[in-house]
Amino acid sequence: MKPKHQRFVLAGLALLAIFGASALALSALRDEAAFFYAPADIVGHLPDPNRSVRLGGMVKQGSVERQGDGVTIRFVVTDGKASVPVRFTGVTPDLFREGSGVVAEGHFRADGGFTADTLLAKHDERYMPPQMAGKMHKTESLKP
Amino acid sequence: MNPWPFVVGAYAIMGIGMAGIAGVSWRAMRRAERAVEALRRR
Amino acid sequence: MAPAYHNYGAWGEPARLWLESRASIDYPGCAVPILHALANPARFLKLARPLTPLCFWCGVVLALIGCWAGLTRTPPDYLQGDTVRILYIHVPAAWLGMAGWGGLAVASFAYLVWRHPLAAIAARAMAVPGALFAALCLVTGSIWGRPTWGTWWQWDGRLTSMLLLFFVYIAYIALARADADRGGDGRIPAVFGIAGTVLLPVIRYSVVWWHTLHQGQSIGLTGSTIAPSMLWPLWFTLSGFTLFFAAIVLMRMRAALGLQKAEARMRRMAAA
Numbered sequence: 001m002k003p004k005h006q007r008f009v010l011a012g013l014a015l016l017a018i019f020g021a022s023a024l025a026l027s028a029l030r031d032e033a034a035f036f037y038a039p040a041d042i043v044g045h046l047p048d049p050n051r052s053v054r055l056g057g058m059v060k061q062g063s064v065e066r067q068g069d070g071v072t073i074r075f076v077v078t079d080g081k082a083s084v085p086v087r088f089t090g091v092t093p094d095l096f097r098e099g100s101g102v103v104a105e106g107h108f109r110a111d112g113g114f115t116a117d118t119l120l121a122k123h124d125e126r127y128m129p130p131q132m133a134g135k136m137h138k139t140e141s142l143k144p
Numbered sequence: 145m146n147p148w149p150f151v152v153g154a155y156a157i158m159g160i161g162m163a164g165i166a167g168v169s170w171r172a173m174r175r176a177e178r179a180v181e182a183l184r185r186r
Numbered sequence: 187m188a189p190a191y192h193n194y195g196a197w198g199e200p201a202r203l204w205l206e207s208r209a210s211i212d213y214p215g216c217a218v219p220i221l222h223a224l225a226n227p228a229r230f231l232k233l234a235r236p237l238t239p240l241c242f243w244c245g246v247v248l249a250l251i252g253c254w255a256g257l258t259r260t261p262p263d264y265l266q267g268d269t270v271r272i273l274y275i276h277v278p279a280a281w282l283g284m285a286g287w288g289g290l291a292v293a294s295f296a297y298l299v300w301r302h303p304l305a306a307i308a309a310r311a312m313a314v315p316g317a318l319f320a321a322l323c324l325v326t327g328s329i330w331g332r333p334t335w336g337t338w339w340q341w342d343g344r345l346t347s348m349l350l351l352f353f354v355y356i357a358y359i360a361l362a363r364a365d366a367d368r369g370g371d372g373r374i375p376a377v378f379g380i381a382g383t384v385l386l387p388v389i390r391y392s393v394v395w396w397h398t399l400h401q402g403q404s405i406g407l408t409g410s411t412i413a414p415s416m417l418w419p420l421w422f423t424l425s426g427f428t429l430f431f432a433a434i435v436l437m438r439m440r441a442a443l444g445l446q447k448a449e450a451r452m453r454r455m456a457a458a
Contacts, residue, residue: 008299015295015380022384026395033396035342056397093336094145095265103399120335125402127270128413129261145271154272154329155253158279161322162430165277165315166242169437173238176444183451 095121248426268390286316294379311438319420343392344400
């Protein structure tokens with residue numbers, strides 16, 4: 001074998017080894033690297049109420065209700081398999097909508113509900129003009 | 145929230161970054177090629 | 187006579203002499219004649235000289251058309267409104283940040299296998315523009331995130347892995363510089379360049395493997411979830427920025443070749 005070919009094979013093997021090692025490391029990281037819990041992830045084993053965690057999913061259609069004080073809202077986060085009721089006091093992001101994605105930072109309560117300190121709107125991968133969106137699915141703004 | 149300051153800001157930063165690297169790379173190239181030319185003439 | 191060219195492991199005097207000797211050498215027993223013809227610096231320069239302004243101006247014109255259309259000719263998004271216009275620069279920046287590392291890795295691999303000095307020069311020329319576009323991707327994404335998500339930065343899988351790629355670029359630049367200063371042959375940065383490729387699939391699939399704040403892939407091989415009336419300027423900016431990137435790489439390669447040639451000539455004149 002010419003040295004050129006030897007180097008080719010060696011470099012290729014090294015590359016494969018690096019990729020294999022990283023694949024192993026990444027699969028071990030799988031649960032740790034999640035940015036948030038989906039409601040189905042925590043059915044039956046709620047995270048410790050004292051721990052600050054994130055909960056993500058869709059805001060269930062028709063679930064948002066504003067409390068009497070005007071700044072507290074309640075809504076349900078769902079991923080289609082399970083759902084969690086959430087309570088939040090504060091200013092919601094502009095893109096917070098029913099039927100749209102949301103990530104809530106806060107902690108679980110003993111009763112299985114979630115108290116959020118911060119809300120982040122999660123955008124999905126669809127981009128379209130308003131006329132088209134109106135035809136495809138209805139989105140309702142929380143704001144009057 | 146008015147989105148335009150964000151949009152304009154993002155485009156401005158992009159433009160500055162690209163103009164910057166174009167200027168730096170162009171000057172480096174010119175300087176190196178001029179040096180070769182000058183040495184060749186000597 | 188065996189082509190001595192194959193023994194140029196060292197990034198030293200023999201390589202310099204070879205660069206000096208320029209055209210009109212043919213390498214007997216070359217397996218890939220076209221690649222080797224391109225790899226000849228004189229022929230490379232002959233091609234690169236007209237190609238540099240061509241790539242640059244075509245890239246600038248296409249990018250400007252894309253930006254103008256993206257800012258004025260497309261409808262706002264049904265949820266994000268006008269903030270969506272940042273997409274037309276954010277996506278090309280992300281593409282070039284990642285494609286830049288892909289090119290750097292391919293050149294590094296070619297250098298390690300064929301030991302060709304021009305491949306090492308190409309790899310080094312891609313590092314700085316690649317790092318710049320990775321940074322621009324992070325900054326434009328952050329500016330988009332504030333009105334959309336309601337936050338400038340979160341440590342989610344996509345954002346963190348892209349930031350990591352930026353740091354890997356910085357490490358490569360530092361490593362390549364240190365190697366050149368020490369008079370190394372460029373093998374260590376080349377190995378690093380290949381190893382860094384691991385990050386590319388991680389960035390690409392981070393939104394699939396993990397729950398992330400960043401949305402999923404919009405444009406795949408099978409189509410796109412962006413409405414056609416909003417998508418078309420993206421093709422202009424993508425192609426325009428890519429040509430711009432190519433022009434920058436050509437400029438930096440020409441600068442490196444010129445510097446090397448000038449050094450070799452000075453050395454010869456000092457010896458004479």
